[in-house]
Amino acid sequence: MEIVLCVTGSIAAIEAVKLARELRRQGATVKCFMSDDACNLIHPNAMEFATGQKVVVDLTGEIEHVKYAQTDLVLVAPATANVISKFAYKIADNPINTLLITAFGHETPIVFVPSMHDSMYNAVEGNIQKLKDEGITFLEPKLEEGKAKFPDIHDIALQAMRELYLNSPEGQKSNLLGKNVLVSAGSTYEAIDKVRGITNRSSGKMGVEIAKEAFRRGAEVTMLCGKIETRIPKLFHVVEAESTDKMEESLQKLVPGNDVFVSAAAVSDFTVHSQGQDKISSDSDLTLKLKRAPKIISSVKDINPDIFLVGFKAEYQVSDEELVESARRRMEESHANLMVANDVAVEGAGFGSDQNEVIILDGDLWTVPLTSKAEIAKRVLDKILEKL
CATH class of the missing domain: 3.40.50.1950 (Flavin prenyltransferase-like)
Incomplete structure (x- = not known):
């Protein structure tokens, strides 16, 4: 070049x-x-x-x-x-x-x-x-x-x-010109009261690398962002969605206008059953009741059946066989076209790292050994372009 x-x-x-x-x-x-x-x-x-x-x-x-x-x-x-x-x-x-x-x-x-x-x-x-x-x-x-x-x-x-x-x-042979790509990234935050909440350790780095690679290949990129701990290029349209509810609400509006959705955000599995209206006193013990959050990736194909859907499935300290089986179940439940699975317990591939080790599934299976998230983004976009 x-x-x-x-x-x-x-x-x-x-x-x-x-x-x-x-x-x-x-x-x-x-x-x-x-x-x-x-x-x-x-x-x-x-x-x-x-x-x-x-x-x-x-x-x-x-x-x-x-x-x-x-x-x-x-x-x-x-x-x-x-x-x-x-x-x-x-x-x-x-x-x-x-x-x-x-x-x-x-x-x-x-x-x-x-x-x-x-x-x-x-x-x-x-x-x-x-x-x-x-x-x-x-x-x-x-x-x-x-x-x-x-x-x-x-x-x-x-x-x-x-x-x-x-x-x-x-x-010139294979690009995303004319395609609109939506990428979710980061962690969601579920409020306990006005000053406290529960979240997870996702940095958003993987989602940002996916968005950058999609842009490099010609796409118009929108990012749906929870909490992000890395810089987002100003070349993208950015929609902020702090909580699971906000992310689900935003998807209802964004999914119909996009050709590809890469769901890389770590959306909370639980939300608080009843939020405090003010700051809860710390003078006594508190029992916190949580309820299961909806799997918002499962509603994407209902909103836009034609969208190319890419999901991410993270597990902790499981065998490769268990990781693949978990990813396949999520793929079937959400009707995703592609699923990227990783074990966050792998050394050097945890939350906030610039590297990852993943398995990509689309019916077949590809293992990507520990490498940069930028390189993984290239592999994922290669698979998307093969299927579009």
Whole structure:
């Protein structure tokens, strides 16, 4: 994967070193072009360190604008009003705009990440729309404090990975473009009184990795979130649902509009029978009566029979045979198309870990040994794409 990163003269250029490093962590080779104004903010040596390659600041006899135009992706981050407007009208008076025009002629994917004062952002809205109509992708900035601010670098990298995948031979053959994917994640919280409650130790990391992988493969992603202990990309639509009841209520609204639902949230098996209206006194012992919570995954197919349903089944300290049998029962009860089962007692694969060890069932059975949750997400999305 080869990315040409174009850094222009926004103050957000100071984030370009971190961005280049993150792109390389994702497996990309990065070549950098810098404008004169960008060089006034950060030294080209910094970008050479970040990318491991010489930085292009001037066009020479090597005709760099042609040499690097047929790359896998051109990423303009940050993108100023100047570079956007000149490219909208195909003005080539600097190395970056000359590269962009050449890349556009080769139909190379191009992504812009605007960063400027909001008045300038509003002023170039027409130019942005003109480029969008020509097939150019824009990653929306954070609009706050009177500025169109640079998004989080992890979101920029995720958008870049999406563009690279969709324009790769693999992505052109099999993708989720046009599909709406709903992912639940995290733990639910069941109130005892106004200040206390019962919950579980789910971090939401697995659900977030599933959502990221679905987005990378072209889906429009909605996350239904309980308590989450990891960052959620701003590229997703997020619906918060603290309790089991709220999650069930939200599913009634969300399931009809989605093609795939991955139920990765650890929804409570029990709720409090009678909640205290105020803060319960701690002056005496308390007996807490719990009632079984509904298995909300079992109602999904009733709401939308055509949805592709993926369930997760966690057990504690059981044999592989018991784990598979438990997952099969849940699969039959919920009419799920796919079930992912894991034993949270496995060392290194417990709650909050960045790794997991799972068994994937869809009639057949696949064992995924201990690996990163990001890798497991890829395996799960592979299976979804095989079946859709």
